[in-house]
Structure formats: structure tokens, C-alpha cells
Amino acid sequence: MSYIGGSTVRKILAINLTLMLVLTFATVSAEINSTNEANPTATVIVGPEGDWVFDPQTLEIEPGDTVEFVWEDNGHNINVLEQPDGGDWEGVSDLQDEGYVHTHTFTAEGRYEYTCDPHPGMDGTIIVGEVEDEEDVPGFTFLIAMVAAISVAVIYRWKKR
Numbered sequence: 214m215s216y217i218g219g220s221t222v223r224k225i226l227a228i229n230l231t232l233m234l235v236l237t238f239a240t241v242s243a244e245i246n247s248t249n250e251a252n253p254t255a256t257v258i259v260g261p262e263g264d265w266v267f268d269p270q271t272l273e274i275e276p277g278d279t280v281e282f283v284w285e286d287n288g289h290n291i292n293v294l295e296q297p298d299g300g301d302w303e304g305v306s307d308l309q310d311e312g313y314v315h316t317h318t319f320t321a322e323g324r325y326e327y328t329c330d331p332h333p334g335m336d337g338t339i340i341v342g343e344v345e346d347e348e349d350v351p352g353f354t355f356l357i358a359m360v361a362a363i364s365v366a367v368i369y370r371w372k373k374r
């Protein structure tokens with residue numbers, strides 16, 4: 214078994230630190246870019262191909278964006294269960310059929326939860342603006358795991374010498 218010198222360990226640590234700083238910067242700038250991006254008007258399909266779902270189930274938009282809900286199946290409504298303070302979304306209380314369209318402009322930032330009354334589990338979420346979102350965390354964890362894997366490979370190569 215060979216010995217890894219202190220300078221080698223310092224080199225590996227320096228490479229890791231540099232990689233982590235670069236990756237952190239890349240992640241942060243990606244988040245800033247996605248925040249500044251102007252979102253177009255979005256569409257939610259109600260009952261796509263007769264399935265009792267809203268598609269997409271979770272929709273992320275910016276304050277001021279308008280969402281169009283398009284019925285592709287019969288006998289569904291939108292009951293708004295939760296919305297942030299200042300939210301003025303009334304949903305669609307009566308059951309509507311294929312071809313019906315409901316539009317709403319979401320101005321109040323926050324999380325909106327809605328459901329279709331006749332169909333348990335037919336739920337949807339609209340996230341407007343900056344809401345706590347774990348989505349970027351798994352990606353970042355993956356990058357850290359990559360750095361760790363590279364380190365192991367480097368150390369292994371040094372040991373084999």
C-alpha cells in the first residue's frame with residue numbers, strides 16, 4: 214500500500230473546492246435566470262383523454278400570468294381549496310363539459326390548491342412566483358456526489374502508482 218503525500222491531498226482538496234465553487238455559482242446563476250424569464254400564458258387541460266386529472270398537475274408561473282383551463286372531458290369543476298392572501302380566484306363551481314374554457318390571471322404570489330369535486334384525487338396546484346421549492350436541491354446533491362466520485366477516482370489513480 215502506497216502513501217499519499219500531503220501535497221497530493223492538498224491538490225485534491227483544492228480541485229474539489231474549485232469545482233464546488235464553480236458548481237455553486239452555476240446553480241445560483243441558473244436560478245436567477247429562471248426567475249427573470251418571462252413566462253407565457255400557460256394551459257391546464259382538464260380531463261385529458263378522459264383521465265380524471267389536471268395536466269399539468271403542478272404549474273409554476275409568475276405573478277400576472279394568465280392560465281387557461283381547457284376542458285377535454287365532461288363533468289368536471291374547479292373548487293379552489295387554498296390560495297394566498299389577496300388571491301381572487303373563484304374557480305368554476307358548476308360542472309362543465311368538453312370545450313369549456315376558464316381563464317384566470319394570477320396576481321397574488323403563493324400556492325393555490327384546487328380540486329375537482331366529483332373525482333377524489335383529481336387535484337391541482339398552481340405556484341405563483343417565489344414559493345419554497347425543493348426542486349433544485351436534488352440536482353445540487355447530484356453534483357456534489359459527482360465531485361466526491363471524481364475525488365475517489367483521483368485518489369485511486371494515485372494509489373495505483
Ligand SMILES: [Cu+2]
Pocket residue numbers: 265288289290329330331332335
Ligand atoms: Cu373531475
